[in-house]
Amino acid sequence: MKLLEPLLLAASLLAALPAWAQTAASFPSKPMKILVPFTAGSGADSSSRFYGEQLARMFNQTVTVENRPGGSGIVAVQAARQAPADGHTILMGSNSPAVVNAITVKNLPYDPFKDLRPLYGIALSPVAFAVRADSPYRTVADLVAAAKKDNRPLQLGNYSAGYQLVAAWLGSASGLAVNHIPYKGGAQMLTDVVGGQLEVGVIDFTGTVELMKGGRLRVLAITADKRDPKFPEIPTMKESGFADFETWVWSAFFLRAETPDEVVDKLAAAMQKIMTSDAGKAYHASLPSSPMAMGPKELGAFQLKEYQRFKQVADAAGIRPE
Secondary structure, X not given: OOOXXXXXXXXXXXXXXXXXXXXXXXXXXXXXXXXXXXXXXXXXXXXXXXXXXXXXXXXXXXXEEEEOOOHHHHHHHXXXXXXXXXXXXXXXXXXXXXXXHHHHOOOOOOOOOOOEEEEEEEEXXXXXXXXXXXXXXOOHHHHHHHHHHHOOOEEEEEOOHHHHHHHHHHHHHHOOOEEEEEOOOHHHHHHHHHHOOOOEEXXXXXXXXXXXXXXXXXXXXXXXXXXXXXXXXXXXXXXXXXXXXXXXXXXXXXXXXXXXXXXXXXXXXXXXXXXXXXXXXHHHXXXXXXXXXXXXXXXXXXXXXXXXXXXXXXXXXXXXXX
């Protein structure tokens, strides 16, 4: 009997191979769903609807978009985890549910690295440090120098845990304390920046563009790895004297971790085809963000790198999960 066991095992594995192949060949075999952890009208919601429409045409299947806001993305992630791991339910993730929650949320009910599987990166943009247009600060160095001269903390507005981490990063890097001023949303925060009630706002760079064009806002620096070609006058944080100060606001698709490789590969190829199509190029050209264009492995490496950056920032600033 012992001699037969390896043969029986091999036979069972061979018998399973056609089933694996059939999974990929027949996918999708039913209507698909994209879960969005934000309200309708957000950038991630818009991208989900565009890609959903394109997937529907490509696969000849219905693709619905469901908005599941709440809990910094936790509600949508939990819904994705409860769905079958067959690729028919896709999560539109971002830096909050995929990275920041693991650092700032106590007793997080999921592990973004064990429970989610990276599928394809969609869009990204840097974080910006914004002041009103007539602010005396023209650079981040001016801002830091003024706070040190007055022997006071940096006054930095934010509206999510991710932006709070970026603000804390500036504090640690400059050797200054930070007075975090929380807001419920970026619009109200920028209103206070423009109105002079808030010294500096920490925000997605894309949210500053119209106010900059209108001459009401100035961006001191962005957290990209290089300058934005549309705004070449704005330096990066690295150029501003803060080595390794790079981070992004991003959106990407994820699946349940148990989803078969063949299905992941098929979906990732479909996402890439959509992004590089004429329709995809036109859609991304209309956005203030840049195409992310990362497949599963590259996206996974990017996700881990962002986590490691923010974990170091949180540890240095004494930020603990709440």
